Amino acid sequence: MAKKYEKNPGQEAYRQFKKALAQGTLGSLYIFHGEEAYLRDYYLDQMKAKLIPAGMESFNYHLLPGKTLTAQQLAETVDALPMMSQRTLVVVSDYDLFKAPEAERNAMTQILSDLPEYCCLVFVYDTVPYKRDARMKKLSGVIRDKGAEVAFVRQGQSDLVDWIVRRFRALGHDIDTADAQYLIFLCGDLMNGLISEIGKIGAYAQNRRVTRQDIDAVAIPVIDAVVFQMTDALTRKEMDRAFSVLHDLLRLQQAPIMILAVLGKHFRQLYTARVALESGEGSRWLMELWGMRSAYPADKLMEGARRHGLDWCRQAMRRCAETDLAMKSVSGADAKELLVSLVLELAAGGTAC
Incomplete structure (x- = not known):
């Protein structure tokens, strides 16, 4: 029986995105969604580091809140030429493309269909859920053909345990698999929640190896x-x-x-x-x-x-x-x-x- 958390259509897009990031071949349009906010924010930082030269962020990195975004503002931002950089990175937070007024949605569709090659545009869905509405054929088609819908979902047990081991190692500690699994049980399986608990446990533990007693002493259980x-x-x-x-x-x-x-x-x-x-x-x-x-x-x-x-x-x-x-x-x-x-x-x- 296949694991339920592996049956996610966004995982192939996630793998392709990581490959493009590693190879320096990032595309022009991405939709980031899913409940694993820590992983999403980590890769946004990696994209920023890959695309924008250090010290040039204020000219080439643009963060636009979706609540006040207009198609005109987005068009002006994506058309802005990069300065002392090959590309620009534009991140739009919590703008529901499919619930925008029709005129705005049509204008957005036109912008997304003709993005300049130097621009990498990312729509981030954090507090707003993302679901592509196939009834809106033009917009759906542009996203399908020009972009990638990357789902940042809860990680499987082995990946999560490996990540916990690496995080503790970075703090100068070791943890065995059984205790890492216990930490997942106790504090939940979202990295965003686990990272703060790992920091507290790492600061509390007196010995190289983290014990279950260390976890119970300071971790806040769900x-x-x-x-x-x-x-x-x-x-x-x-x-x-x-x-x-x-x-x-x-x-x-x-x-x-x-x-x-x-x-x-x-x-x-x-x-x-x-x-x-x-x-x-x-x-x-x-x-x-x-x-x-x-x-x-x-x-x-x-x-x-x-x-x-x-x-x-x-x-x-x-x-x-x-x-x-x-x-x-x-x-x-x-x-x-x-x-x-x-x-x-x-x-x-x-x-x-």
Whole structure:
């Protein structure tokens, strides 16, 4: 089974873009989109360094905010000749080409169809989502024929682990694969979030090798990881630990409906882990099914599934769904009470394998 995160049509454009950057053959039009902002910003910096001589940025590098952009302003900017440089770089941030007024969209289409060779124009979609509208045939055709739509997506596990290892090495530390996977589980799989955590851990760690204790001491976990720890404690019958985590989440004013959503996801994953065990599958199958970037949660789920039968896993999943339905008709203290009651019920039940 192919990994879900590899089924992205923008990845071929991403590979071609990296090849062109390395070979110094960058094109004239790019659309940058996707949730991996760190990677996108890194390559924008690389493009700037490749195209613009040092000290000439103010003449040849142009950053245009999409909120106030007009076709006239863009035309004037792309037509401006480079100064003491072979090319110019124009970056437009958060301008939705397909939602522009018709007159502006037609003017933009004409500009994009006839870009000067010396100009490299990049539309960056950060807070605005990007989706090419095939109904607008002229604009879509120009982007397809003249440009490249480069998707910066969440990286696969092996690439992300390699990157984490390199970042720690740059800080004078080493980290093994298992602990790198744990860091991904704990802090999420976006580089933009991981980079600050790596910096904190690198500054805190006293020894060359970063340990899990170093990670736990300073890293800020995402809510999915915290709830996962709570539900893992439930499957282990560690009720004090489970309720301690739940208390901390509520004390930090995490919405009960949000906690329940993650709780429900965990028990759906636990159910599929139990199905995997009964079908002779392993944690790799579970990772591919759920699109996980880290082996740590998959291994923990398989471990938890061994402690409970299929009927209990199915019932836990059903009770989460029923509580979700009930919670959507209440609010405040009632929602909190429903959540606490569910956790109590799950802690009290269970059929060991």
